[in-house]
Amino acid sequence: GENVEQHPSTLSVQEGDSAVIKCTYSDSASNYFPWYKQELGKRPQLIIDIRSNVGEKKDQRIAVTLNKTAKHFSLHITETQPEDSAVYFCAASSTGTASKLTFGTGTRLQVTL
Amino acid sequence: NAGVTQTPKFRILKIGQSMTLQCTQDMNHNYMYWYRQDPGMGLKLIYYSVGAGITDKGEVPNGYNVSRSTTEDFPLRLELAAPSQTSVYFCASSPLVGTWVVPPDTQYFGPGTRLTVL
Numbered sequence: 215g216e217n218v219e220q221h222p223s224t225l226s227v228q229e230g231d232s233a234v235i236k237c238t239y240s241d242s243a244s245n246y247f248p249w250y251k252q253e254l255g256k257r258p259q260l261i262i263d264i265r266s267n268v269g270e271k272k273d274q275r276i277a278v279t280l281n282k283t284a285k286h287f288s289l290h291i292t293e294t295q296p297e298d299s300a301v302y303f304c305a306a307s308s309t310g311t312a313s314k315l316t317f318g319t320g321t322r323l324q325v326t327l
Numbered sequence: 328n329a330g331v332t333q334t335p336k337f338r339i340l341k342i343g344q345s346m347t348l349q350c351t352q353d354m355n356h357n358y359m360y361w362y363r364q365d366p367g368m369g370l371k372l373i374y375y376s377v378g379a380g381i382t383d384k385g386e387v388p389n390g391y392n393v394s395r396s397t398t399e400d401f402p403l404r405l406e407l408a409a410p411s412q413t414s415v416y417f418c419a420s421s422p423l424v425g426t427w428v429v430p431p432d433t434q435y436f437g438p439g440t441r442l443t444v445l
Contacts, residue, residue, distance in 0.1 A: 258417070258436050263432075
C-alpha cells in the first residue's frame with residue numbers, strides 16, 4: 215500500500231518568512247495530493263491540492279509543487295502570518311479507487327511575531 | 328447544507344462496552360470514509376464506502392464495523408471497546424462526480440468524535 219512521509223515534524227518561522235513542508239510517497243499510481251490544515255481541536259480543512267498532470271499550483275500565499283519522477287511534493291507558504299500556525303498534513307491517493315487518502319504524520323507550524 | 332455531521336462529540340467508554348458513532352452528510356456524496364487520529368499523528372483510514380450497501384476495509388479495520396444503508400448515513404460500530412481505540416474519529420465524504428467548483432476527490436470532514444476508553 216501507499217506510504218507517505220512528511221518532514222519536518224515541527225517548524226518555527228518568524229512572521230513574514232516563508233515555510234516549506236515536504237512529503238514523499240511510495241506508490242507510483244498515486245495521482246492526487248491534497249494538503250490539509252488542522253487547528254487545535256478542529257477538523258482537517260483542505261487548503262490546496264494538486265493532481266499528477268500538473269507540476270505546480272498556487273493560491274494566493276500558498277503553493278504546492280509536485281515531482282512525480284522523484285515521488286515528492288511540497289507545500290510552500292509565503293509571507294507567513296500568526297493565523298497560519300496549525301498542523302499541516304499532506305496526503306496521497308489514487309483516483310478511481312474511492313480516493314482513499316494516506317496521510318503523512320503532520321507538521322506543526324508555529325509562526326512567531 | 329450542514330455538510331458532514333457527527334455525534335456524539337465526546338464519549339467515555341469502559342473496556343468491553345460497545346457504541347455506535349454516527350455520521351451523516353447532506354451533500355448527496357457517494358463516497359464516505361471513517362478515519363481515526365491518534366495524538367500527534369496523521370489520520371488512518373478505518374473503513375470506506377462507495378455507495379449505499381457497499382463497504383470495504385481501510386488500513387486499520389480491526390475492532391470496528393460499518394454499514395451503509397442510505398447515501399446519507401455511515402455509522403461506525405465498536406463492539407468491544409479497548410484502550411487502544413482511544414482516539415479522535417473523523418468521518419468524511421466526497422462526491423463521485425465532480426463539479427467546476429468541487430473536484431470529485433475533495434474530501435469534506437466532519438467535526439470529529441473524541442473517544443476515550445478506560
